[in-house]
Amino acid sequence: MYRRCRVCEGELREFVDLGRQPTANGFLRPEETDGEYFFRLAAGICTDCAMAQLLDEVPQERRYHGGYRYHASGSAGHRKHFEENALRLLETELTGPDPFIVEIGCNDGVMLSTIARAGVRHLGVEPSTNVAELARARGVDVLTEFFDERTAAGIRSRHGAADVVFGANTICHIAHVASLLRGVDALLAPGGVFVFEEPYLGTITERTAFDQIYDEHVFYFSVTSVRAMAERHGFELVDAERIPLHGGEIRYTLARPGARVPSHAVRELLAEERERGLSDLAALGRFRDRVERVRKDLVTLLRDLRAQGKRVVGYGAPGKSTTVTNYCGIGPDLVPFVCDSTPSKQGHLVPGSHLPVLPPEAFSDPYPDYALLFAWNHADEIMAKERAFRQRGGRWILYVPEVRIV
Numbered sequence: 534m535y536r537r538c539r540v541c542e543g544e545l546r547e548f549v550d551l552g553r554q555p556t557a558n559g560f561l562r563p564e565e566t567d568g569e570y571f572f573r574l575a576a577g578i579c580t581d582c583a584m585a586q587l588l589d590e591v592p593q594e595r596r597y598h599g600g601y602r603y604h605a606s607g608s609a610g611h612r613k614h615f616e617e618n619a620l621r622l623l624e625t626e627l628t629g630p631d632p633f634i635v636e637i638g639c640n641d642g643v644m645l646s647t648i649a650r651a652g653v654r655h656l657g658v659e660p661s662t663n664v665a666e667l668a669r670a671r672g673v674d675v676l677t678e679f680f681d682e683r684t685a686a687g688i689r690s691r692h693g694a695a696d697v698v699f700g701a702n703t704i705c706h707i708a709h710v711a712s713l714l715r716g717v718d719a720l721l722a723p724g725g726v727f728v729f730e731e732p733y734l735g736t737i738t739e740r741t742a743f744d745q746i747y748d749e750h751v752f753y754f755s756v757t758s759v760r761a762m763a764e765r766h767g768f769e770l771v772d773a774e775r776i777p778l779h780g781g782e783i784r785y786t787l788a789r790p791g792a793r794v795p796s797h798a799v800r801e802l803l804a805e806e807r808e809r810g811l812s813d814l815a816a817l818g819r820f821r822d823r824v825e826r827v828r829k830d831l832v833t834l835l836r837d838l839r840a841q842g843k844r845v846v847g848y849g850a851p852g853k854s855t856t857v858t859n860y861c862g863i864g865p866d867l868v869p870f871v872c873d874s875t876p877s878k879q880g881h882l883v884p885g886s887h888l889p890v891l892p893p894e895a896f897s898d899p900y901p902d903y904a905l906l907f908a909w910n911h912a913d914e915i916m917a918k919e920r921a922f923r924q925r926g927g928r929w930i931l932y933v934p935e936v937r938i939v
């Protein structure tokens with residue numbers, strides 16, 4: 534267990550314990566449940582630099598491999614977001630005579646495919662071989678490696694300096710953050726930027742979105758902690774922008790000190806975090822109380838519905854569903870199955886809680902009385918698509934920020 538901060542070696546104080554959990558994306562076949570891997574999912578905050586992080590850690594080889602099941606292109610909203618991201622970088626940062634962009638954890642090429650179509654030099658660094666293949670099929674150049682100092686030095690000597698190093702929902706996954714930042718330092722051109730967008734501690738605590746906490750998310754960034762981390766590694770935080778992805782994230786821009794004028798948004802968000810006491814143990818203790826309340830309310834509701842003979846199924850099996858079902862002890866006795874459109878999850882079980890994952894057609898065959906919406910960050914997209922379920926009297930169960938039926 535970590536007692537010292539991975540960024541600054543400061544003291545870590547635990548603020549939430551979500552119990553014994555498997556790896557969130559370790560979907561398994563019914564015959565593979567023997568010897569399933571579990572660890573204690575608990576998060577703490579550094580009393581020096583305010584970086585929130587996991588106390589126990591799953592080795593990265595166990596998290597990213599040939600069977601990695603998160604496909605970034607799975608949602609239309611995500612595809613649009615990353616296409617806009619790519620177009621913006623092409624317009625604002627990749628404007629020199631022969632620009633070069635490196636993406637850390639390019640997944641299935643959802644962002645870089647737009648860059649590739651524009652004919653701009655690029656390289657995705659992606660350790661999970663199966664999603665890397667999908668990226669290659671989209672015309673994206675991929676290096677199948679973990680990004681660290683050594684990988685970065687190799688890229689620099691083969692391709693030259695990068696104008697942009699980009700990451701989306703990957704930087705918070707990387708425990709060896711010092712090596713990562715030394716790598717970015719080695720790779721980035723003098724006027725280059727390191728742009729990354731990641732889940733926001735402020736959103737997680739404000740919305741009681743405790744299901745954002747799982748093995749892959751080693752860090753839970755805030756503007757305060759990212760600024761401290763940047764300064765420690767010779768960078769300056771020059772912009773921070775709230776974006777709606779995954780329920781509310783922040784896009785951070787780091788540059789070399791003095792290279793850019795920091796935006797007002799950085800100052801405003803820092804002030805807002807101070808005012809909220811975002812990193813204070815008292816505020817984080819109130820978050821933990823709300824998390825426990827959600828567990829109690831959700832389990833009580835599901836047991837009541839079962840007692841009334843109502844049928845409840847799960848909708849969507851994102852990594853988040855692993856945290857919720859294992860923390861709350863929700864098994865097939867309460868939710869007999871969950872539907873998900875990702876083919877590689879179908880026929881498998883949600884890790885730990887072992888809810889069977891069925892294809893989307895199972896949802897309407899026949900419609901259940903209630904649907905527990907695990908993919909709540911896509912609630913609008915899903916509810917619009919499943920209008921017929923509501924019209925036939927079906928109801929949605931949501932648990933973020935609190936348990937309610939809509």
Ligand SMILES: [Zn+2]
Pocket residue numbers: 538539540541542543579580581582583584
């Ligand atoms: Zn620290």
